[in-house]
Amino acid sequence: MALAGSLIWLAHSDRVQAQEPSSALIDKSDQIAFPIRSSANNRYLVDADGKPFLMVGDSPQNLIVNLSLADAAEFLANRRNYGVNTLWVNLFCITTKGTCPKDGTTYDGIAPFLTPGDLATPNAAYIQRADDMIKLAEQSGIAVLLDPIETESWLPVLRQNGIEKAFHYGQFLGNRFINRTNIIWLHGNDFQSWRNPTDTALVQAVARGIRSVDATHIHTTELNYWTSGTLDDPSWSGLVDLDAAYSYLPAFAQVSAEYHRADHKPVFLVEGAYEGENNFLVDGGSLLNLRKQEYWTMLSGGSGQLYGSAWSWPLEKGWRSHLDTPGAQQLKVMKNFFALRKWYELRPDEDHKTVTGGYDAIACHAGRTAVWAAHFAALSRFVWAARRIGYIAANGCATTARTDDGSMVIAYMPTLRPLTVDMARLAAPVIARWFDPTDGSFTDVGSAPIANTGSFTFRAPNQNQAGDEDWVLVLETAGGR
Template sequence: MRIVFSTLYFVFILVSSSFSQNSLPRIKVSDNQRFLVKEDGKPFFWMADTAWELFHRCDDEEIDYYLNKRAEQGFNVIQAVALAEIDGLNSPNAYGETPLFENDPTQPNPRYFDYIAKVLNKAAAKDMYVALLPTWGDKVFKKGWGVGPEVFNVDNAEVFGRWMGQRFKDFTNLIWVIGGDRNPRENSTDVELWRAMAKGIASGTGGIENTLMTFHPQPSAPGGSSNWFHNDEWLDFNMHQTGHCPTQATYKKINHDYNLAPIKPTIDGEPLYEDHPNCFKPEELGHSIPEDIRRIMYWNVFAGAFGQSYGCHAVWQMFTAEREGINLPLRPWKVALDLPMATQVQHLKNLMLSRPYLTRVPDQLMVVDTQVDDESYVIATRDQEGSYAMIYIPTGKEVTLNTSILKSKTLKCSWYDPRTGAWFDAGIVSSSPSFTYTAPSTGGKGHDWVMVLDAM
């Protein structure tokens, strides 16, 4: 069978060169190691949608429908998996193809990966990047959920990674994400296995300088991918999964990785999904609401994340009435594409790119008030050069700030509505070490606002 695989592989590499590719500027880490930028140095704010089952469950028409909608909503990254979670090895894709011959990672099915290449081109044509997970973690170990089968070991993980790297090396809109919702187990070879897959990918692309790569964990502490791989050369940026409970102080996890050495960018790659059962307890806690998701996203970015991933519970699994849903999805995926936060995420991206981006730093010293880690936690970010500051106020309360760090004694004050992206002029104020502001509306959760202070 290894001879058969080698022949298929050789033929496939020749054929693959015939695929036309829509080139986008490659994404790289910024010079200050805090953000992602395009090749020309322009800021890239990661605004991702989670579509784990996209390659596995969608046909051409559905792919077009999905990408058109997400492009209209301002998304620029799609997170999807090659060897998918929902019986991804034995349940074929929309065209009857499974990814591996005999479930052997050293024998990939070229036709299955042809379709992934086609989707990558479709995404590139809409100026969208794909954060590609080579495999979901249940193919390494199931650990109570997922159907597997467990097919990877250290040796074949490197072989599969090298094949994947070679197959997709020419796609400029590709970001590599290994791990697939699994934390390495103690007293196992898991860390070595994921390192082997990363090594294989880098080898297949012609070198680590040709990859942008991270690791997608389960919820963990104190960091995310940094817990195991922070010092690995292949890990270009850290990724968290902060999970599906609305009460997480997610800014603490971002802050942890932000302060590590060496400096690497960090992001929450899987926060609370829209329409997801809160803490997986729908009967007791209901499903998530936009107010909680929005708060988590602003917390993360203001704490130092270089962007933000979004997810919808029906969309990640491409749920339809004909399919058995996982954890009680509330509506079909095409309907769920228009849920409120899918539109509101772009307001966060637009806000952050409206001011100098690559000199932005978190700064909690601006918040004078004593705070507790609850849903009212106020968080601040500012320009390192002192030209602006942004303060996110989750509950519309009164807040006292130290604005003396800004470079002007006179500041233009504006309010930004994270629900609509609308701006409201709040006049001219004087810089002060202790100045009290009150948001345009009060009333607890849902009355969140961003104060923007610009030096004049």
């Protein structure tokens, strides 16, 4: 039943579906002028020409160690084909997971340091290999989130070297890579001990060293799982320009928390569910979970996100056979959808003034409560107890965003249900369509524009092309993209 005074339109599944016009599929935003920086309002990233930069990334963390230059060029070309414009790469591989040699050497035996573990003795051959990889990405129009000494495996080395050596190591890197315009410095990585001031000081010493010689490249940091944001640690505020949300819980909650900080910076999802991995609390990296993560992020204030998979992050033997996965294909669908629209003008509808019904208040509240509770060790049991509605797989919160001028409203609905919209929040009559996030097709709602008055209840077609229930409602005025 519709709400009183509402209109109901049922978009039948046999309605004609269409892709975006073919000319629109040529994404001119792919032409990036490096370096990347924050926008004037600190809400998104822009390139050197001031053009909004929608971060769409992958996470080949072991690229430098496990691939040859020829292999890397092949990987980059493949990812570029899927719309990827950013890669997370660790300067030194994660040695604690068995995905590279325990001493951190490259596949062909190049060690990172002349004296093992001594930050004062970087191996020029190793650094050159890294530089060559980053240059390949630069030539391909791909930004590199470069982690100078990730903390999952290399924090003990930082501790052994101390603050002064860490600072000078940062200076060395800042000078060595200053001319690689495509770098964004990413510090941390599963930095579970960031509340320890000694550990934080060591990681920040590297960042300060880089900044002392390089004022061009921007910085961010990944803190801890289950969920965190860069600015959970306020001591990073003056060192970073970009806020990395990290969450194995529903992404909308952590991204939204970062978006609403008084000292906000552009926020992106640095890590969450990975395709093909069953990380704790993620309930598996299913395609539906990945899509939830992607659209929740973009409609909760996110300026972009990184995808990851069980095969692309370690780049172990057999990686080629797992490049063209459904997750990578659907990432491209998401990228094409938002890149063709004014995504950088979207504002989250968290007060539910636009989508007034059907958003699932319980699920939305549960996701935010789970993220809040996960920040407190004493409340971890609550997160576990609330997993049925707090986890990604079980959470059905529908997120919505609207442009300030009322020219566009986008809502992501994880499961089939009616969505009621206050049409007065639109600036003019709108073309309404359902977008299938699994294949990029559209289903029209009616044959004429819908008036921007009163309430209107939208019902999606039945299951999408993949047999799931998630859809994206798109309301656009003429020229509203």
